[in-house]
Structures are given as structure tokens and as C-alpha cells.
Amino acid sequence: MVYAVFAPLIFAIIIPFLSRIKHKVHTGWLILPVPLLIFIYFLQFVGSDFETARQTIDWIPSLNIALDFYLDGLSLLFALLISGIGTLVVLYSIYYLNKEEQLGHFYTYLYIFMSSMLGVVLSDNVFVLYTFWEFTSLSSFLLIGYWHYREKSRYGALKSMLITVLGGFSLLGGVILLTIETGTTSIRGMIEQADLIVNSDYFLFILIFLLLGAFTKSAQFPFHIWLPDAMEAPTPVSAYLHSATMVKAGIYLMARFSPIFSEVPLFFIILSIFGLVTLAWASYMAVRQTDLKGSLAFSTISQLGMIMAMLGFGTSYAVFAAVFHILNHATFKGSLFMVAGIVDHETGSRDIRKLGGLMTFMPISATLAIFGTFSMAGVPLPFLNGFYSKEMFFESALDLGGYSGAFIESLITAIPIIAVVGSIFTFVYSMYLFFGTFRGEYKESELPKKPHEAPFMMLVPPMLLVIGVMVIGLFPNMFNQALITHSADAVYGDEVAKDIKFWHGWDSPAFQMSLIVVAAGILLYLTKNKWHHIYRVIPGRFNFNRVYDWMVEKIESVSNRITTAYMTGSLRLYMILILTAIITITAGAILISDGFNFEVQDLAPITAPEVIVASIMAIAAIGTTVARNRIAAILILGVVGYGLAILFVMYSAPDLALTQLIIETVTVVLFLLCFYHLPNLTTNNNSIVHKGTNVLVSIGYGVLMLVIGVTAYNSRFADTISNFFMENTYELGGGHNAVNVILVDFRGIDTLFEVAVLFGAALGIFAMIKLRQDKGAK
């Protein structure tokens, strides 16, 4: 299982090398076996005798973070979708992207995504899950911006990044709180302590943080706005990330944690309301779109809302329907995206106003699209899987209970109505997509390319998906026992045994709702010209994109203003800010912790020679600040340096004294060499305020150092380690001079780096002088 998760990642590293030979073989062919093998691997687990599996590798044991992969029914369903659709998408992309594109980038990002998505659905450790979660956001960002020279791609990529990463942070907050409350990092461990979590003080925060993470990722209202812009990605990516897998990560998260929340009314209320609003709003928006992929994007959003709502309902039937719909949606929506990509590829346009009458040119694509759109619309035919889950959705919407309260009761009444409204629009845009593209008038002059059928191999992936639609539709119970039931069990936390039936009888209320949807949908579609102006007016200017754009713009302009306020380019200002921060923070810390210690003890006796040297140094140091003449300033600085050397001599540091003498001499010489080229010191014509600040900051810093020095000198909490060096100088270092032995032996590596620093400085100096010569030579 670990290999399955990491195989794509390992290949992502190899891909750039493989893509070197892309002119002979399309990179896609070389790496196609990877997802296929993963798919076959996970296929072994499918069956009515399914058993969970787990595999653990320690990662950060001290933080209780391990790569803990746990495969249950839900994970298995997702893993199969990820690897299965991944295989088809890679195959499809071989024909979609030609060899001139930067295939290396594309497949690297795609495989990073595949690994991380598998990681998300298989991790039992919340922090590992979070890590993979962010990786999916990152790879999605890279893939949306794949055609980075397009303005819109960059905009869409940034938007998806900002929104999903916001959710990612919130998820991190949620899992940290969960870990603190339960003391475990394992999801299963948390589910066992569901009562503890529900009764915790932080429960509300946990719930909101997790919901925010799920809603942003799964494009729920009002965070859905990133998904339509993500359609700038190449179509294989849209089919894969933005309809079949990544956007379902939020659904997965909710499904995974629903055993904890299922008894909480708030969870039911939030998820149902947001899910249904998303369903209705996005399906209405989908009708308005003129871009094929844009319409499909809103359709994805609305279907995600529907699944979210079903998870919110939380009844065993609803959970079962939700899981079933995850599978169904992946099949029909994946095939529709691929067909949309084919249309785009072969005609050069995705604008539904320009398309039409393509049935005659692209019969196979059209046939595939019929199955996809009709299944999405929920047309009651026994070979369309979309109908089954749609009807189960209605049934679960009608069969709600177990909660009390006036608000919840009115909500329960409203749910079926919103469900029907949303589904009517779903029906309308499905019809719109199919008939608008493939039927009607053929507008030759509008299309950049003469349409013709796609190459056969490009049709294979959507064809396989459509076959999936039909097989699931014809033999739903085969999938039910082998896969769906296990997934639903994992979500519901208890046995969910359901038979999927096609025919419930005329008097079944869910079937009647389906009929209403179909009838109203057909009516709305046939009279579509009358509604056009309404679609154009609502929502008009009211748009969440505006809110997003406004926020991004504000954040940019405000942060720009703040930055320019202090990043003036004046070094003096920077130094003052840094020093003031040091002074206030350190002094503050000392004040708060009451760290002063002025008890003077164990002092060396005061003797005249040292005091004299010290006074000379002090006077010289002050002298540097007032010196007008550059030679004077440099010589005074020399006085300080030599004074320090004398102090070293006095205080038993002969090595230091020697070094200091040599260095000080060289430095003064260097100064004198350089100053010849530099202008003389000017008088300070600064304002009083400037001078005052300078004096204040420097004195403040000096006093701070004084306080620290005295306090540190008097606070000795531990024995010095110097004795070790003195005692072992000869035994371990083979020398008598402890300072030398420390430098070359005990702390030899430090000295090595010191030499490296000098070397760097020398290189820099050399470069600066050399550059001047080159310029002079010109």
C-alpha cells in the first residue's frame, strides 16, 4: 500500500528525465502503467468479503506522527477512482497534449497529485492527511497554471490556491484541536472518542474549522468561485482533479469524520443547507454558462453540493446514496469532461453559442455525450447510473427524521422542494449541453477548425467511463455488494445493507419527484428562449467573484502601503527599527520575569593600570563619534583596538592579545588605504530630532547591554564547562595551550567554517576589485 501511494511520486521525480526523449515516444505512454498497476493492486481488495488493511511506517514518532495507511471501504472506493480515472486521464492526455507541450511539467504535477490524493484518502493520521491535502492544493495550482502564459490561467490558479489553502489552514486548526482534545492523531482513535469531542469546549471550533476545510476544497457555496476559473487547466486535469477526485476530498473529509458528528443537529443543519444551496445555485448558474467547461464546472459544484447534503442527512440510506453518487458522478462527469475536451480539440471552440450540429461530424462523441448527459440529468432509464443515485437522493430527502425543533422541522419540509428545484436545473443544463453542442444548426463560419471525429484512442477513455455508467446502471447490486456497501459501512459506522432497485412503482414518491423533474425540465428546455433574458439578469452584478477580487485587491494595496511605510530604503531607519525592537523586547522580558540581579560578587580587584587603559578606551570611543577628520577617526579607532589588546594581555589572554595586535594593525592600514579614496567626513547637518533619536537608541542599547552584562555575570546556574577543556587539553588534544587546542581540536569544525567565512570575504573583495578593472578596460 505504501508503494502504491508513493509510486507516482517517485515517478514524478523520474518524469523530467523521461520527457527528454519525448520526440520519439510520448511521455504519457512511458508512465501509463503506473496508475494502471495501482488500480489493479486496489482491485484485489474488491469483493463481498472485503477486509480492512493497514500499514504503518514511523515518521516523526516524537510527535506521534506516522505514515499510517489504513484501507477501509471508503478509502478503497476513492483509491480505485483515483487510480482508475488517473489511468484513463493519462491515456486521454497522450492525445490531448501534443509533443511540443512541456510534457515533463505536466506529468510531474499530475503524478504528484496522484500520490498526494492517494495519501489523503489512505492516511489514518490526521497530520499526514493534512500534509497530503496541501500537496493536492499545490499540484492543482500548478496544473491550473500549466499554460502559464495565459492571463486567465494564472488568475484561476491563484484563486484556487488562495481559497483552498485558506481551507487547508483551517483544517490544520481543526485537526490540532482534535488532537489536543483526544490525545491521539489517529482518525479511528478520534472516532472512538466521539463523545469526548462532541462534549468538548472547542467542539464548535473543531466543527467550523473542518467544515471550512471541506467546503473550500469541495467548492461549496460561497467558496465555489474558484472551480469555474480552474477550468483554464488542460481538460484532462479538469476531468481528473476538478470533477472526479480532488474536489471530492472535502466530501471525503466529511464522510470520514461523519461518525463523530452524525448525532449533532448542527452538523445536519449546516451540511444540508450549504449542500442544497450549492446544488440549487450552481445548477442554476450552469444553465447560464456559454462555455462547455464552465457549465460542466458549475454542474460539478452542484453535484458536490448534493453529495454534501446527503452526508448531512446522515441516515443510513442517505449515506449509502452519497457514496453511490460519488462513484456515479466520477463516471459520467469524467466522460463528459473528456467529450468536452474532444469537442474543443477538434473544433477549436468550447462556446456553446458557436457549436451545434456536431452529431453528423462526431457521431461517436455524440453518442458518448448522450449517455453522460442523460445520466447526469437523472433520466429514468435502467442503464443510466445517474438515475439511481438521483432517485435515492429524493428518497433520502423525503425520509428525514430523528431531529426535533421548529427550525429543523421546517428545514426538513423545505429540503425536498429545494432538491427538486436543483434537479430541474440539472436536467435543463444537461439537455442544453447535449442538444446545444451536437444537435441544432451547424455554424461552419463560427468555428476555427473544420470538425471531425477524434482519433480512436482518444475516444477510448470516455468510452470506458460510459461503459462504466451502463454497467453500474444495469447491474447496480454487483457493485453494491463488492464495493459500495463497504464504503457506506465505513461512513455510517454500522452495517448498511441496501438493495438497489430500478423500479419502485408509480406510487413511489421519489419516482414521482423524478417525473416532475423530467417534465418541468423538458418544459423549461423547450421554452428556453423565453428564459434567456432572465438568466442574463439574475444574478447580474451580484457575484461572489467580486467579493473575492475586492478582497485580493484590498489585501495587496493595504500590504503594499504598510510595506512602503517602513521599507523606505533608509538603512538608518531599518537599524533603528531593529535596535528598538531588541531593546523593547529584551528589556520587556527582563522586566516581566524580574530578571535583574545586581548583587555583585566574586569580583577581581580594581587596579590602576586597567582603569587607566579603560578610561583611555572610553574617551577614544566617544571621540570617534565627534571626529570631523577621517584620519583622526581611524586613528582613534586604532586606539580602542590597541587598548583592547592591552586589556587582553592584562587578563591572561596572550593569544588574543597577539591576534588583536596584528589584526588591528592590518585593519588600520586597510582603513588608511581605503580612506584615501573616500570623501572626508562631513559635519552632521541632521535635524535635532534625528540626532536625538540616534542618541536615544544608542544609549538605550548601551544601557541594555550593561544590565544584561551585570545580570548575566551574577547569575550562574550551572558549572562552567571550561574545566573539562583544561583537564583534557593534553590527554585528548595533545597540546598545553587550552585556547589553541579548543580552536584546532575540540571546536575544530568551527574554525574550519571561520576559514570559510574569511575565504568568502576574500572572494568578495577580489570580485569587487576585479570588476572595476574589467570596467576600466572597456
Place this chain on the structure above:
Amino acid sequence: MEIIMIVLASILFTTGVYNLLQKQFLRIIIGTALISHGAHLFILTMGKLKRGAPPVEDYGVSNYADPLPQALILTSIVISFGVTSFLLVLAYRTYKLNNTDNMEKLRGLNNE
């Protein structure tokens, strides 16, 4: 005696920082040199000041001066020398290229 030395180190810090806040490149370099002198003295003082007991083993005394601060200072002296000389050449180059050693005028370009 240690108190006097700490006071001296503080004076070195104060004057160093004051020089650092000036406009002229040369003064800034002087400032950094003063600060490193101050730091060396500071570290030496922290290790207790002892006269006539250099940390050489067979000197015949039992109470040596602390060798560790000395080793640290030795490293630091050399490094601050490297930094000072680098800054000097940098100042020289800057002046040659821009004809000014006033840091307020050397602000870089906007929208870099």
C-alpha cells in the same frame, strides 16, 4: 573590576551604535568595528577576569583563566576582521560607482 569592564563594553556598544546610525559609510564601518570590540570585551568579562593565569596547562598554577571565552573571541576577531575589510572595499566600490557615500542617497530603485 568586572563592573568597570562591563561599563566600558557598554560605552563601546553605545558609541558603535551611534556611529552605525550615521549616514556616511566610513562611520558605519567604524561603528561595526567598535561594536565587535565591545562584544569581545563583553565575552571576556563574562568568563571572569584573572590576572597572571593564562590557560596554558603546565604554567604551574591551578586556577587558570577561562579558556572558552578566549577561544570564542579569537574566532570572532578574525571574522570581524573579514567583515571589516569586506565592508571597506564595498564602501570604496560604492563610492566609485555612485559618487556618494551617503546612505540616505543609496536607496536602490523603486519597484525593484
